[in-house]
Amino acid sequence: MRKAAFIYSQELEKYRYPPEHPFNTIRARKTRQILNSMGLLSGDGRSEIPPEPAERIILKKFHTARYLHALKSAAEGHWSAEALNMGIGTSDCPVFEGLYDYAALACGGTLTAAELILSGAADAAFNPSGGYHHAGPERASGFCYINDVALACIILAEAGKRVLYLDVDVHHGDGVAYAFYDRCDVMTISFHEDPRVLFPGTGFEDEIGSGEGKGYCVNVPLPIGTYDEMYLKAFESIALPLIAAYDPDVFVFELGVDALAGDPLAHLCLTNNAYAEIIKHLLSFKKPILSTGGGGYNVDNTARAWALAWSLLAGAGSEMDMSLGAGGVMLESTDWQGGLRDREFVVRSQQRHMVLPAIEATITAVKGNVFAFHRL
Numbered sequence: 001m002r003k004a005a006f007i008y009s010q011e012l013e014k015y016r017y018p019p020e021h022p023f024n025t026i027r028a029r030k031t032r033q034i035l036n037s038m039g040l041l042s043g044d045g046r047s048e049i050p051p052e053p054a055e056r057i058i059l060k061k062f063h064t065a066r067y068l069h070a071l072k073s074a075a076e077g078h079w080s081a082e083a084l085n086m087g088i089g090t091s092d093c094p095v096f097e098g099l100y101d102y103a104a105l106a107c108g109g110t111l112t113a114a115e116l117i118l119s120g121a122a123d124a125a126f127n128p129s130g131g132y133h134h135a136g137p138e139r140a141s142g143f144c145y146i147n148d149v150a151l152a153c154i155i156l157a158e159a160g161k162r163v164l165y166l167d168v169d170v171h172h173g174d175g176v177a178y179a180f181y182d183r184c185d186v187m188t189i190s191f192h193e194d195p196r197v198l199f200p201g202t203g204f205e206d207e208i209g210s211g212e213g214k215g216y217c218v219n220v221p222l223p224i225g226t227y228d229e230m231y232l233k234a235f236e237s238i239a240l241p242l243i244a245a246y247d248p249d250v251f252v253f254e255l256g257v258d259a260l261a262g263d264p265l266a267h268l269c270l271t272n273n274a275y276a277e278i279i280k281h282l283l284s285f286k287k288p289i290l291s292t293g294g295g296g297y298n299v300d301n302t303a304r305a306w307a308l309a310w311s312l313l314a315g316a317g318s319e320m321d322m323s324l325g326a327g328g329v330m331l332e333s334t335d336w337q338g339g340l341r342d343r344e345f346v347v348r349s350q351q352r353h354m355v356l357p358a359i360e361a362t363i364t365a366v367k368g369n370v371f372a373f374h375r376l
């Protein structure tokens, strides 16, 4: 039986980004509500675990003391030009009430998940309030202040684990990719929209790591309009052989779902069925999976995708697939009672003609740049 931990507490609900900001912390609560109503948070090895705030000494494994001090001071209302120079207090990364406490608690959720996996208490742990992959050691960026996923990779690697970091957020997982750019004990694979059109503007096929890490940083940029079939083609052609060759001990899975069709910040056309397929692939490796949230700016679609992801990660997928409503509801629908799965996205032939050659070129480029390092 799988042991699965859903990381959540009401404490997280106290904090909100400013109302005009696209990042909505309510998504975690909505995900929990859906799962709770379906009876998917308990029984059969499933449990709900509250996050512990991350301690400053742990945060310093990735962030500088200067940055953490500036972040805390800003949260307490002390404005400084130094903080602004580190990205704190910009329109993307505004200062809001309880900012530091929220960031430390959300990060703590991911670190709690890492501890549960290291102790063997969980094979799967999901923190929907995590996934802040853009934060740098001394930089707030892209709605992210404390890089919980980089810290989780650091802690798992320190415990001697070979870590596979997989990032399917529509934006390049730059903060994590660059944290391990010269290391081979943490392999990072990021699938994201073409950096020429989307923030943060990095994550090209030729960014493959350096020194010992050469070939252990993998970037798969995807064209506008990429749909499930093409996404999975790229995933199966690139990620599956690399994961098998790398043979990780543990996955850290950044499950931003802003690649879903209709997301207001990006231009891909996935349905949550693509994420379900990816999760089935990850489960086939039979290794622990630490999953986090991330992007996802259509709140209802995001909560439904994460609820579906949890049901699969927690091993409820097979018996639940019928009631999860295969072929279920429309992406725009807020009526998740009709099922967790999105209805199939209809791809027009013009879209097919645009996307297919671009995906094939990307697959060829990434294979050419990276596979030889893994004798593939």
Ligand SMILES: [Zn+2]
Pocket (backbone or CB within 6 Å): 169, 170, 171, 256, 258, 294, 295, 296
């Ligand atoms: Zn994103």
